[in-house]
Amino acid sequence: MVGFRFNKFIFLIIIVLLFWCSHMETCKAGRVGKHWRHSPNTAFASLYKKKGIKQGPYHHNGKSGKWPHKPHSPKPQPPVPPPPALSPPPQLVPPPAIVPPPPASPPSAAPPALSPPSCTPIESPPNISPPPKKGENALGSTVYDVVDFGAKGDGTSDDTKAFVAAWAAACKVEASVINVPADYVFLVGPISFSGPYCQHNIVFQLDGKIVAPTRPSAWGSGLLQWLEFTKLVGITIKGSGIIDGNGAAWWQYSPLEDDQSRLIIPINGTLEQNHPPPQWISSSLGSKMPSIKPTALRFYGSFNVTVTGITIQNSPQCHLKFDNCMGVAVYNFSVSSPGDSPNTDGIHLQNSKEVLIRSSNIGCGDDCVSIQTGCTNIYVHNIKCGPGHGISIGGLGKDNTKACVSNVTVRDVILQNTMNGVRIKTWQGGLGSVQGVQFSNIQVSEVQLPIVIDQYYCDKRSCKNQTTAVALSGINYENISGTYTVKPMHFACSDILPCTDVTLTDIQLKPQQERYHMYDPYCWQTFGKLLTPTVPPVECLLVGKPLSSRILGDEDSC
Structure with a gap:
């Protein structure tokens, strides 16, 4: 009787051991699924080794070079079945509810809510910009x-x-x-x-x-x-x-x-x-x-x-x-x-x-272009003007005011049927100066007065004579050609403050021969030089500097 009880006790111990071993395998499989859902690699292993962290169940037997399971495999290693002769009674089999999920579930097994389709970026066709949004342009x-x-x-x-x-x-x-x-x-x-x-x-x-x-x-x-x-x-x-x-x-x-x-x-x-x-x-x-x-x-x-x-x-x-x-x-x-x-x-x-x-x-x-006081570094080119009064600097110095203009270039201009070609106009009684002006490559057609300096400008029938003027110097005319209807050039400079350093180069102006008398070039108190012969000949330009003129004061400086 005692022997039978001993054998029954031994049998129960064996049954408990088998059940415990089976549960341990299941737990190990669960830990594999929990900690190694992504395929392990040697980089992770070496990282653990450097940090001195215990590497978990894969090294419980001390053999770090071998993996007892393949966690990246889609099917987990099943638990070790007990020997047939020692199978536990049916009532001792653990219920299916406690069995953990497969240890290596692929990412696609995640719930759809974690990766909704609306978050997937839509690629545009190559080299095609998306259409501009409302309220924006393409830039x-x-x-x-x-x-x-x-x-x-x-x-x-x-x-x-x-x-x-x-x-x-x-x-x-x-x-x-x-x-x-x-x-x-x-x-x-x-x-x-x-x-x-x-x-x-x-x-x-x-x-x-x-x-x-x-x-x-x-x-x-x-x-x-x-x-x-x-x-x-x-x-x-x-x-x-x-x-x-x-x-x-x-x-x-x-x-x-x-x-x-x-x-x-x-x-x-x-x-x-x-x-x-x-x-x-x-x-x-x-x-x-x-x-x-x-x-x-x-x-x-x-x-x-x-x-x-x-x-x-x-x-x-x-x-x-x-x-x-x-x-x-x-x-x-x-x-x-x-x-x-x-x-x-x-x-x-x-x-x-x-x-x-x-x-x-x-x-x-x-005026097609009018350049008034206070202007400097003005560059005008490739302009077609007409009808109109031409391209003008001024009128300057009205009502005894001070006017300053410098560094003006006008080139590559076509003027057709205009009153003037290129003109500088100042009022009597003004102060200040105009200097550093270049007119070049000017083509005129049926222009009344192609080249004009007028220091007696007046927009009324008569203006009072005065003894001050805006000083003009460094005015250059180069390569001006075409036809005129009244006078090829008109230089009327101040008696008190004559124009200086006026140069003429390659001037070729011919009369249109229409309704007007043709007048010769006119010069008054204009000092400068001819760098080439002109058509028509300009014989009125004075050479050198004026012998006497008003001494410029601080009010004239710009």
Whole structure:
């Protein structure tokens, strides 16, 4: 009896040992699945070895070079089954619920919520940029379209407020773009697009048409400009659009100021025959426009200004003006107004420096390019001028003021049917100086006076003689050719302060032989030299320096 109990006790011990061993294998398999879901490699093993960390169940037998299991295998090593003869009773088999998951579940077995399909990036086709987002252009700049701010663009509705709102938004964003779209006509009243707190490098993209109102009430008692950009850095106006000043509503009340009848004498003492009178249009409601005429587009106190591609037409007065600006570029630009539209300068510069004007076509009723006091380092080339009064420096020194202009180059210019070619004009009584001026490669066709220096400039029938003048020196004319209708050149310098260092090289000017008498070259108190023979011969130029002239004082220095 005692032996039977002993044998039964031994049998139970064996059953417990087998059950314990089976449970230990299952636990080891669970630890493998928990700690080695990714395939192990020697780098991980060496990392553990360097850190002195115990390497877990794979080295429990001291044989670090062998792996008892392959954790990267998709099927785990099954537990060791007990011998058939010693199988435990069915009631001792552990329930399936406690069996751990397979030890090496692949990553795809993870729940779908951990990798939703919407997070998968979508690749764009190679070399194809995604389309610009709404409110951005292809370069990523923020775009503010005036239509989005309420502009109608029908040519009759007042769109001024929409332009003001678009500017207010663009002003806050660097390198933003105000878009004036094509195929619209925007009626816009006087606006000042002003800084100085606006961000830099704003672009005004003009592809549509902007027209000025012809209602006198829109202008109050009179304004000096219609569209104005002030105190900005890096401002650009570009596009294929048009700015139309509706100037005919103003011109009928404006006298012609640049009167050169004293220099131009027709054969019969009258104006040209067969010249059609200007076709004026009335302002809205038949009312008279203010006496002060606005410039169409003005820039004031700005740096790095660019105007390109656009056309300005029919301005009441100047078309494009730069005042107190530095770093100006104008190119591929057009001005279009009738030749008899009064005082409608194409491009007007004043107190501006580092200016480049090139590759443009200008037709107007006054100077194609007008360079006023305070200008230096001005470069004008590849310009077609006509109709108009030519390219002028001045008038300078009006009302006994001081004027300073220096380092001006005008070259590769075509002038056709203009009053003057290249001209310097100063008022009597002025102070200051003009120096360092180069006119070269100038082609004239049917120009009344191709070369002019006039220190007795007067926009009235008579002006008072005065004893001071703006000093002129270092004026060079080179390679100027073509046809004239009145006089090839007119040099009228001051008695008190004659012109000095005037040079002529390769001058070839021939008469057109039309309605006017042909006059010989005229010189008065002009000192300089001929570097080559001229056509026609210039015999009036004085050689050397003036024997006596007014001594320049501090008030004359620039």
